[in-house]
Amino acid sequence: MYDKYLQQSESMLKPFTEIMSINLEAMDAIREKQLELLNDVMKESLQHASDINGQSTIESFVSANKSYWDTMQSKFSENANEAIALLKASQEKISEKVQQTSAWSEMPFWSDILQAGQQSVQGKKAVVKKSPAKRKVKAAAQEAKPASAEAVEE
Secondary structure (H helix, E strand, O other): OHHHHHHHHHHHHHHHHHHHHHHHHHHHHHHHHHHHHHHHHHHHHHHHHHHHHOOOOHHHHHHHHHHHHHHHHHHHHHHHHHHHHHHHHHHHHHHHHHHHOOHHHHOOOHHHHHHHHHHHHHOOOOOOOOOHHHHHHHHHHHHOOOOOHHHHHO
């Protein structure tokens, strides 16, 4: 009985574990990209500080700052575009996994599994009894059959 529960649990959780592994791969790739960006920003900042130190005129100082900020903007923009591309790719993989595992309607409910286990333990079949109120409603519905369409027209 527990083997059946374990098999059902594993089959139900398999799509979730696959989705989590896809997310983990995407986040790891984004982390690597962010680390590269941080290293590049630090190198560029140190280079910029040494370049500014040697500037003698305002025009050269402004030009150095402009080129530094243009470089930073392009690096951040490129990094953001790469992160978006990674997230889109992982989203497509997740969508494929969800579509592959859309057989949820074929899986039995836990209550069905538990009921089957209880029946086998007790050795009896469950007997479904109709309540007296349902019997009275059914009998009243049969007595009060609507008149046919021909009888209503006359």
